[in-house]
Amino acid sequence: METINLKGQNVIKYLLYIVIVFSSNCMFCQKQIVGRYSSLMPNQEYYNYFDFNANGTFEYHSGASLGDDEFGKGHYEIDKDSLILNYDLTEVQYDSYYKSQRYFNSKDSIKIIFNAYNFDNTPIHKLQIYSYPNYNSTITDFDGKAMLSFKKEKLNTKIEIHIEGEFLVKQVICIDLSANYIFNVYMNSSVIIGFGHPRAIKDEIKKYGLLEFRDNSLKLNHNGKIIELVKQSK
Missing domain, CATH: 2.40.128.370 (Lipocalin)
Structure with missing residues (x-):
């Protein structure tokens, strides 16, 4: 009788071992x-x-x-x-981008002209445009147009132009303060208020x-x- 009980206990232990191993393996079999x-x-x-x-x-x-x-x-x-x-x-998603034209003259100042559109070529009103580090700023009018002017500097004097708007992908353009520019900027929409996708x-x-x-x-x-x-x- 004692031998039978021992065998029964061994069978139970073996079955429990099988259940544990099976459960462990099935955790990852899905x-x-x-x-x-x-x-x-x-x-x-x-x-x-x-x-x-x-x-x-x-x-x-x-x-x-x-x-x-x-x-x-x-x-x-x-x-x-x-x-x-x-x-x-x-x-x-596509980033915002621009097309530029550059020209030179003998004046002691330069002009940066902006024409701003969305990707459907609709003019963008109240687009914020500012320079860094020498701060100067403007916003676009109802036709998407704006202009900044700077004192002309020596060749290779660089500044950044930041262009941004609510739910639009910001872009930064580097310019040389010895030249005049015309920028057609195309702003893509963004799903967040922040500065980009x-x-x-x-x-x-x-x-x-x-x-x-x-x-x-x-x-x-x-x-x-x-x-x-x-x-x-x-």
């Missing part, structure tokens, strides 16, 4: 992550989250109340005990150690740093 996972609590000024989809794609967003500071999009893969994020689907992550692969994978949380290791992501409602 190939899909679905839902929004964040390292921050919801309803805060700042946010940082991943949206994982059943088709193997994801989106990453990080920012604050004014909008994204950083974003990316791509494919994800679970390979054994690793989570691999391939940022291969991020859509990169959010920082786009593209053509990058990030690999995380997958320490835990549960229904409502992920625990990752990235270069020795432990990251806990908790599932949230969208």
Whole structure:
């Protein structure tokens, strides 16, 4: 009878061992992550989250109340005990740009003329334009036109011209104070009030150690740093 009890106990221990090993392995046998996972609590000024989809794609967003500071999009893969994020689907936006003409004369001052448009060639009113470091400023009129004037300096005396507006991608132009300029500036829209597009992550692969994978949380290791992501409602 004692021998039978010992055998029964051994069987139970063996079954428990199988269950533990099976559960541990199954933690990583799932190939899909679905839902929004964040390292921050919801309803805060700042946010940082991943949206994982059943088709193997994801989106990453990080920012604050004014909008994204950083974003990316791509494919994800679970390979054994690793989570691999391939940022291969991020859509990169166009920056603002300009076309310039330059001319010289014998006057003791120079003129910088601006014609400002959006990407639909519509003139932009109240676009802010200022120089640095010797400060001078103006704004564009209803026709998108503005002008700055400076004392003429020696060749290769440089200053910066900053051009910006609300929900527009800022641009900075470097000019020589020995020349006159005509600038046609084309300003692209931005999704945030700040000075440019959010920082786009593209053509990058990030690999995380997958320490835990549960229904409502992920625990990752990235270069020795432990990251806990908790599932949230969208």
